[in-house]
Amino acid sequence: LHAGEEFPANFSLVPSPALTIRGSVANLPPRASATILLQANDFNVVFNGAEVHKDGSFVIYDVAPGTYTIVASVDNAPVPMIARQSLQVTSNNIDGLRLVPQTGATIRGQLHLEGKNAGRLNTSPMALVLQPSEEQSDAVLQFSTGIDFSPVAEIAPGGTFQWTNVPPGDYSLRLSRERNFATDCFLKSAMVGGRTADLSAISVEGGVITLDVIASADGGVVEGIVTGLQGQPVADAVIVAAPETSLPLPGDHFSKTGSDQNGRFSLHGIAPGQYSLFAWENVEDEAYYDPEFLKNYEPQASPLRISEGDRKNVQLQVIPTSEDSQ
Numbered sequence: 001l002h003a004g005e006e007f008p009a010n011f012s013l014v015p016s017p018a019l020t021i022r023g024s025v026a027n028l029p030p031r032a033s034a035t036i037l038l039q040a041n042d043f044n045v046v047f048n049g050a051e052v053h054k055d056g057s058f059v060i061y062d063v064a065p066g067t068y069t070i071v072a073s074v075d076n077a078p079v080p081m082i083a084r085q086s087l088q089v090t091s092n093n094i095d096g097l098r099l100v101p102q103t104g105a106t107i108r109g110q111l112h113l114e115g116k117n118a119g120r121l122n123t124s125p126m127a128l129v130l131q132p133s134e135e136q137s138d139a140v141l142q143f144s145t146g147i148d149f150s151p152v153a154e155i156a157p158g159g160t161f162q163w164t165n166v167p168p169g170d171y172s173l174r175l176s177r178e179r180n181f182a183t184d185c186f187l188k189s190a191m192v193g194g195r196t197a198d199l200s201a202i203s204v205e206g207g208v209i210t211l212d213v214i215a216s217a218d219g220g221v222v223e224g225i226v227t228g229l230q231g232q233p234v235a236d237a238v239i240v241a242a243p244e245t246s247l248p249l250p251g252d253h254f255s256k257t258g259s260d261q262n263g264r265f266s267l268h269g270i271a272p273g274q275y276s277l278f279a280w281e282n283v284e285d286e287a288y289y290d291p292e293f294l295k296n297y298e299p300q301a302s303p304l305r306i307s308e309g310d311r312k313n314v315q316l317q318v319i320p321t322s323e324d325s326q
Contacts, residue, residue, distance in 0.1 A: 021060040023097030041067040072099040104165035109211035111159040115218035127176040172200040183268040219269035220306035224314040233263025276301035279316040
């Protein structure tokens, strides 16, 4: 929309069944109560809840068909307890749903740093981040954990780390990029309970979980300059290395930086793989995570293949701001 414009927005309402979810919350400690929250996964909106009676039963009315996450959080319990379950609501009411809250899990782990540059780094200032899956919205996570769970785990001098009160669900694991000393590192693999795990889908159910993580100190480095159409250096450009979707953890493998007053930039800690390099004069925050957005600019991207320990120098032509509005 431009200033002064009017845009008609017409909606056609379609009748939809108003369904009911009936269930109960089990395993409640003495004198504890529970709170129910229902999240619509299709819209990432938390919009409904229910009162839990003394016998643990609850009813949620006026639920439209769709995919949901239902969460039961226990109040006044000695330790945090929650239950989370996915629901597919079709054309029928749901009866007899049983939620069994459990205490949050404890994850104890060890970080192993390898590579020719590993000896130069001390693991103690590093940190790992346990990132909830897209199905676990910030609202649900905050509702179900309060202030008891922190997704950031500091790594001790010996490489050990720990999370406590981790809510059930799926998580991805990444290095904290806020730490300058970890910029040349990337995660290579992880093992949960002695078995190989997917870095982007670590499943947490409860109890005590052991996690071994291998990181490399030899991430790729790309340096270069961003120029305009006339060959002049461009300051404050947004440079992004976007991985191909076959990488095991695409979200974590995006690399972003800005150009200085001379148009120069550097990207560190790039995991091995095939990338597309973009240099925008300006771009909306994190719009580049959207594959459809990137498709519009693929012809203006520079291909990049990185191996472990590579250092490359490139020159990029800026994508003007006027083209960002396409």
